[in-house]
Amino acid sequence: MIEIHGLAKKFAVANPKKLSEQEKQDPRLKGRFFHSVEDVSFKCDAGKVLGLLGPNGAGKTTTLRMLSTAIKPTAGSLMIKGVDVLANPIEARRKLGFLSGSTGLYGRLSGRENITYFGRLHGVSEQEIRQRIDDLADLLDMHSFLDRRCEGYSTGMKQKVSIARAVIHQPEAVILDEPTTGLDIMATQTVLNFIRGLKEKGIPVIFSTHHLDEVDELCDSVTVIDKGRNRFNGSLDEFRGLSSGSMHESFMTTLTEQGGH
Ligand SMILES: Nc1ncnc2c1ncn2[C@@H]1O[C@H](COP(=O)(O)OP(=O)(O)OP(=O)(O)O)[C@@H](O)[C@H]1O
Numbered sequence: 001m002i003e004i005h006g007l008a009k010k011f012a013v014a015n016p017k018k019l020s021e022q023e024k025q026d027p028r029l030k031g032r033f034f035h036s037v038e039d040v041s042f043k044c045d046a047g048k049v050l051g052l053l054g055p056n057g058a059g060k061t062t063t064l065r066m067l068s069t070a071i072k073p074t075a076g077s078l079m080i081k082g083v084d085v086l087a088n089p090i091e092a093r094r095k096l097g098f099l100s101g102s103t104g105l106y107g108r109l110s111g112r113e114n115i116t117y118f119g120r121l122h123g124v125s126e127q128e129i130r131q132r133i134d135d136l137a138d139l140l141d142m143h144s145f146l147d148r149r150c151e152g153y154s155t156g157m158k159q160k161v162s163i164a165r166a167v168i169h170q171p172e173a174v175i176l177d178e179p180t181t182g183l184d185i186m187a188t189q190t191v192l193n194f195i196r197g198l199k200e201k202g203i204p205v206i207f208s209t210h211h212l213d214e215v216d217e218l219c220d221s222v223t224v225i226d227k228g229r230n231r232f233n234g235s236l237d238e239f240r241g242l243s244s245g246s247m248h249e250s251f252m253t254t255l256t257e258q259g260g261h
Pocket residue numbers: 011012023034035036054055056057058059060061062063
């Protein structure tokens with residue numbers, strides 16, 4: 001299970017003049033601090049997929065980076081598979097597979113070499129790395145490019161290798177920040193099927209997205225955040241039930257209703 005409670009993160013604003021006009025008007029700007037995440041909670045059980053939704057700048061990436069131990073929260077608690085992330089970050093990292101939008105691949109290495117390098121960092125044996133990469137190449141349809149240098153890869157190829165790299169150590173919980181952004185329809189389906197496979201193995205998966213059709217297809221539960229706060233936490237059916245129309249309407253309802261829930 002992955003559970004976060006009352007999560008908050010503020011950043012010191014080094015140069016207020018560099019803030020965008022939107023950020024200057026944002027109620028999260030308080031004096032010299034921008035409170036990117038003010039109060040976010042959610043829970044994702046074993047074998048469930050949680051979709052994290054929210055407009056640009058809502059605080060999704062900041063929330064997921066706190067879960068991944070990349071940055072420390074200002075307040076709140078985070079648990080991954082019974083491990084308190086703040087008290088035992090190294091153990092938490094071992095249990096977690098994290099795909100971030102910002103970590104690049106080594107362009108001069110092939111996809112296989114990039115994944116192998118990460119496997120070694122995690123202490124996975126050479127034999128297991130080889131076997132695991134073969135399995136991941138099947139699952140993510142990577143055989144045709146895996147031994148070429150990454151610098152010539154398409155967005156989809158890069159994303160598939162990044163996902164494989166994130167799960168090379170067989171993590172018990174997986175977090176994917178916008179895994180399908182920029183991917184074509186085929187690559188998107190491959191990634192969604194891969195997430196489905198994780199779910200079938202009993203692994204809790206949290207992924208952020210702007211694509212409501214993916215949420216409809218794959219998620220068991222939905223969390224919507226806006227301006228650093230929860231607007232909705234509930235099952236997919238509850239989310240659908242927020243409106244009599246489309247998923248899009250349900251999403252808009254969470255943003256316009258007073259306080260959400
Ligand atoms: N290191 C930082 N210093 C200052 N402000 C930051 C920092 N990181 C994020 N922010 C601000 O916090 C807010 C939330 O950013 P975040 O990237 O978490 O949003 P998001 O929901 O992932 O957005 P998107 O959908 O556009 O990816 C934004 O206004 C962003 O500019």
